[in-house]
Amino acid sequence: MDVRAATPADLDDIVDLHTRARITYYGAGGLPLGEIVDPELAREQRDGWTAAIAAPHKHVRVAVIEGRVVGLLAMGPPHSSEVNAAQLYQIHVDPECWGRGVGSTLHGLFLRHLEAEGLAVGVLEVWERNTRARAFYTRHGWRPDGTTRPGPAAAPYLGMRLHHP
Template identity: 80%
Template sequence: MDVREATAGDLDDVVALHTRARVAYYGAGGLTVAEIVTPELAREQRDGWAAAIAAPHKHVRCAVADGRLVGLLAMGPPHTPEADAAQLYQLHVDPDHWSRGVGSALHGHFLRHLETEGLAVGVLEVWERNMRARAFYARHGWHPDGTTRPAPAHTHYLGMRRPHP
């Protein structure tokens, strides 16, 4: 598996992988496909990924195995003003490649980003019903920070932090 910078040419594959991942984790959390995949959300998702790939202050990485996109990482400055931190915006692995080390490899790229930028802490948000992701982040040293914001289905996104040694 190789991890490389995403390009505008990756956009279709990025959106397709993100959609598959969202259907898997939101579905496991009780949402229906009709709640997860709508034309409006599809447009927002495509526009968001295109903007992230083009933004000079954000970094999008693609994990590629056998010529196929199998994982995504998006990172950059925190959404809330916080000195000495970077935000892990999104980390998605194609459900067909879960438990094969793709997520851990991408997470390692985030940690290297913290180190390269000389930042002391990583921040992220995770959907409270995404137990798989919450367990993944806990295994990788992340801890809840007590922050929340509204999420689909009257739930919350939970804030997490990870100090960089």
Template identity: 50%
Template sequence: MTHPPVLLRPAVPADLDALVELHTRARTAYYRAGGLPAARIDTPDGPSRRREGWERSIRSATRTVRCALRNDTVVGVVAMGPPLGAGSEPRDPGTEAEAVGELYQIHVLPGQWGRGIGGQLHAAFVRFLREAALAAGRVEAWERNERARAFYARHGWRPDGHRRPGPAGACYLRMCLDVAAA
């Protein structure tokens, strides 16, 4: 079956509702698939926190957000930038922000999985790294999100051994991408 083409473009504030809905549906799907109980997947303030986060990212001078559209509907999103945590502190001491780009989030609408959208979003991240002359990329994936971990592995990402606590006793695993090999 042939699907209409996907267009990637910068996210704008008018995309916020679509991004929150997309993010909510994608995270619900992967946490549910990983066995996280429904009551722990979201909180009443979750959508508003996601909206605030996406708004900050879209308006940020240091972050890049691209939407994937099919028939004028947002079906995917990628957010990337320097490896920063809260405020401007590096997530890990010793991280060289001038050599590493972080893939903060990549989400595809669950009904659109397997149609190449994630690959296009990933390619946008690799272009971002190359245009910024960054040697490596990094991302975190919940260890029970087997679909995401397999996606990253297919695109050349490798675990680097760093873990941090996540929900349901499962950690977030950090993976790295060598740009020269991508």
């Protein structure tokens, strides 16, 4: 597996992977397909990923196996005003590649980002019903921080924190 910085040439693969991952975890959480995928959301995703790849303060990485994007990491400054922290915006792994270490490799890049920037805290949000992601982050040392914000299907996004030595 090769992990590298995402480029605009990766945009179609990134949007496709993000869409497939969303269908899997939101679908498992009971959200109807029509609320997960629609043309307006697809445009928003494409615009968001285009901006994230171009933003100097954000970092988007792709994991590639045999020329195919199988994983995605986005990280950068926190959405909150928190200092001495970085936010793990998203990790997505192609559902066909779950259990092969792609997510853990990408998570390790986030930890290296914290170290390189001299930051002590990682923050993230995860959908309450995405039990697979919540278990993944818990295994990697993340703990709920008590914050929430509204999410789809009346299930909130939960804040989590990681204290990095």
